[in-house]
Amino acid sequence: MRPIERKVYGKIKEKGISMDDVLEIIDSTSKQEMKKSFQDDCLFQSDKYFAKTIINSLLRSRLIKQEGNRFFKNEKKKEKE
Structure with a gap:
């Protein structure tokens, strides 16, 4: 991951x-x-x-997902045992 991609990924909050x-x-x-x-x-x-380029790279690596015109972190659901 490039440094600028890491910076953008870190700025993504709950609102996307x-x-x-x-x-x-x-x-x-x-x-x-x-x-x-x-x-x-x-x-x-x-x-x-x-x-x-940054958005496409994050989408390809499946770190983010697109919903409409906003991008959200692709969080894995935690399974409760």
């Missing part, structure tokens, strides 16, 4: 997170921190590209 929230997180992130996560793409890609 939207694409606009992810864009705000990326906007507040410094260029050096973005370069740690995306070495090749950092200079010429838009914030929307990074947001889509």
Whole structure:
């Protein structure tokens, strides 16, 4: 998991997170921190590209799930014995 993905995943609360929230997180992130996560793409890609890449990566690894236009942590239900 990239450092920026870990940061976005940590910001997801019970209400979930939207694409606009992810864009705000990326906007507040410094260029050096973005370069740690995306070495090749950092200079010429838009914030929307990074947001889509981060969300798609978290969806593929099944850490989050999408409900409408919001994303929630994919929590496993605890079984009571």
